[in-house]
Amino acid sequence: MNETPMVRFDKVSKRYGPLTVLDALELDIAANEKVAIIGPSGSGKTTVLRMLMTLEPVDEGVIYIDGEPLTHTPRNGQLMRADRAHLKRMRANVGMVFQHFNLFPHMSAVKNCMEAPMTVLGLSRDEAYARAAELLAMVGLGDKLDHYPAQLSGGQQQRVAIARALAMRPRVMLFDEVTSALDPELCGEVLAVIRELGAAHDLTMLMVTHQMGFAREFADRVCFFDQGKIAEQGAPEELFAEPRNERTRQFLSAVM
Numbered sequence: 024m025n026e027t028p029m030v031r032f033d034k035v036s037k038r039y040g041p042l043t044v045l046d047a048l049e050l051d052i053a054a055n056e057k058v059a060i061i062g063p064s065g066s067g068k069t070t071v072l073r074m075l076m077t078l079e080p081v082d083e084g085v086i087y088i089d090g091e092p093l094t095h096t097p098r099n100g101q102l103m104r105a106d107r108a109h110l111k112r113m114r115a116n117v118g119m120v121f122q123h124f125n126l127f128p129h130m131s132a133v134k135n136c137m138e139a140p141m142t143v144l145g146l147s148r149d150e151a152y153a154r155a156a157e158l159l160a161m162v163g164l165g166d167k168l169d170h171y172p173a174q175l176s177g178g179q180q181q182r183v184a185i186a187r188a189l190a191m192r193p194r195v196m197l198f199d200e201v202t203s204a205l206d207p208e209l210c211g212e213v214l215a216v217i218r219e220l221g222a223a224h225d226l227t228m229l230m231v232t233h234q235m236g237f238a239r240e241f242a243d244r245v246c247f248f249d250q251g252k253i254a255e256q257g258a259p260e261e262l263f264a265e266p267r268n269e270r271t272r273q274f275l276s277a278v279m
């Protein structure tokens with residue numbers, strides 16, 4: 024049981040001026056593991072995802088994907104800042120779905136899903152179309168390929184965003200509060216897609232969520248963040264039923 028973790032944060036710190044957002048974070052996520060990140064606003068949850076997407080630089084420490092440094096390359100026995108080719112290759116391992124969908128508004132659902140596979144992976148138009156159509160069907164939108172984002176409900180847009188991320192065939196999928204901009208009746212269809220993905224695909228999944236019920240049901244492990252650190256983590260049935268940390272107890276009693 025000594026396998027290389029799919030994701031490793033090795034003493035990763037992040038600061039904005041005087042504010043320490045992540046404080047020497049250590050977090051290993053096994054291949055195919057489903058991890059939920061919970062915690063108060065401002066505790067650094069989104070920053071963890073943004074760093075994995077290389078949207079935020081790391082100040083200290085190293086992030087590894089399947090044993091390979093994400094934003095560094097070994098040179099002369101030291102880890103140096105990686106070049107663009109390395110970043111491009113490593114980025115392809117990670118897909119992210121955002122709170123506010125972030126679809127291209129001037130592109131149809133299928134075009135949204137074809138863009139990156141064509142420009143980044145070099146797929147032909149036909150290959151990209153076939154892949155996009157298959158994924159849109161999988162998220163229940165096989166009849167909406169030519170719809171533009173404005174013609175779709177929030178839940179449908181979010182499912183397009185999931186298909187778009189999957190079209191890059193990432194090994195790690197990140198979900199950042201993907202239901203918090205949705206009306207409650209539309210959350211279910213998005214969570215159902217995520218649930219199905221978790222069951223059917225060989226995917227490592229990391230999600231920031233305020234939906235404790237979903238975290239409890241879906242995650243193999245829940246990490247409670249507080250002030251840039253993991254204050255407590257464990258299997259959901261333990262962490263939710265018997266939190267050991269006083270901060271976790273306070274947080275859970277406020278949100279559940």
Ligand code: ADP
Nearest residue numbers: 039042044062063064065066067068069070071
């Ligand atoms: P969470 O997702 O847990 O709410 P975040 O990771 O979004 O927390 O943010 C952690 C802290 O970092 C917050 O206090 C936030 O205001 C701050 N922060 C995030 N991004 C920036 C930025 N670009 N510049 C300055 N401060 C930031």
